[in-house]
Amino acid sequence: ANTGRDAQAHDAFERAVAMYRDAGDIAGQGRALLGLATHTRVTGQGEVARDIYARAKAAFAQAGDALGQAQVGFAVAELERARFNNAEALRGFQQAADAFHSQGQWAMEGQALLGVVDSERRLGKIVTADATVARARAIFDILNDRAGQQAAERTRQELITYLDENDEARAKFALDIGYADQGGSRRLEAQGNLGMGRLEVSAGHPVQARRFLNEARAIFAEMKLPAGEMEDRKSTRLNSSHGYISYA
Numbered sequence: 001a002n003t004g005r006d007a008q009a010h011d012a013f014e015r016a017v018a019m020y021r022d023a024g025d026i027a028g029q030g031r032a033l034l035g036l037a038t039h040t041r042v043t044g045q046g047e048v049a050r051d052i053y054a055r056a057k058a059a060f061a062q063a064g065d066a067l068g069q070a071q072v073g074f075a076v077a078e079l080e081r082a083r084f085n086n087a088e089a090l091r092g093f094q095q096a097a098d099a100f101h102s103q104g105q106w107a108m109e110g111q112a113l114l115g116v117v118d119s120e121r122r123l124g125k126i127v128t129a130d131a132t133v134a135r136a137r138a139i140f141d142i143l144n145d146r147a148g149q150q151a152a153e154r155t156r157q158e159l160i161t162y163l164d165e166n167d168e169a170r171a172k173f174a175l176d177i178g179y180a181d182q183g184g185s186r187r188l189e190a191q192g193n194l195g196m197g198r199l200e201v202s203a204g205h206p207v208q209a210r211r212f213l214n215e216a217r218a219i220f221a222e223m224k225l226p227a228g229e230m231e232d233r234k235s236t237r238l239n240s241s242h243g244y245i246s247y248a
Contacts (some may be wrong), residue, residue, distance in 0.1 A: 006043050013039060030059035030068050034075065041079055049079060070099035074112055081119060084204050090119035110139040110148050114155050121159055122204040129159055166203050173199065190219035 001009035013036035020028035037052035053076050060068030077092025093115035100109035113136035120129035133156045140148030173196040180188035197212035 001039055006039070009039055010036070010043075026059050027063035027065045027068060030056050030063060030065060030072075033059060034068070034072060038075055041075075041082075046079055046083060050076070053079070066099065067103055067105065070096050070103070070105075070108070073099065074108070074115070077112075077115055077119075081115065084122070084206060086119050086122040086204060090116060090123065093119055106139050106143055107145055107148060110136045110143075110145070110152070113139070114151060117155050117159065121162055124205065126159070126162075133159060162203070166199065169199050170196065186219050186223055190216045190223070193219070
């Protein structure tokens with residue numbers, strides 16, 4: 001897998017699953033399935049991976065392996081995060097962090113907490129995200145885990161950058177929309193909504209983005225500006241192709 005030989009890696013994982021099954025090693029089968037699922041996910045087959053993760057979780061449950069079940073939960077949360085299912089990712093990372101904590105797996109708990117931070121940031125829960133990253137950093141400091149400390153610092157910087165850049169841009173777009181509304185400029189109001197929608201797409205907030213983009217589209221249509229409406233539709237399709245947002 002690390003050398004890019006994905007087909008060979010997939011076959012090797014499948015053989016490992018079969019060998020553990022034949023040996024009656026249920027926990028080993030769960031580990032092999034977890035590896036297979038993660039490899040399947042990173043090669044772009046998210047829904048296929050979801051089914052394999054379910055098989056891995058069932059195997060760990062049968063084997064009474066609580067740590068394995070927590071690892072599957074963490075992996076599924078990563079899958080949800082990659083698909084911008086932020087609320088589901090947040091729940092998954094929180095559950096994984098709690099499970100790792102109960103088992104004394106401090107480094108894994110710290111990594112799960114960083115997932116919580118990223119999900120909270122995407123959901124706009126900035127105050128709680130700031131407190132969560134501090135918890136993760138404290139764990140890595142106690143463990144003297146240099147890699148974990150660096151990961152926590154990168155996550156904290158992403159949180160700071162998010163606040164500085166996106167909040168400033170949001171304020172500007174909000175002012176533009178307000179001035180346009182007061183001045184009766186529907187076209188400028190549409191452009192402001194379009195800009196805000198694009199910002200929320202890039203920030204990973206599909207619900208908020210949809211609201212602004214819908215408003216921009218409605219104004220363009222009302223003013224019979226096909227060029228503007230086409231620009232809005234093009235933006236929507238582009239972001240949908242990257243998994244950020246979609247319309248029926």
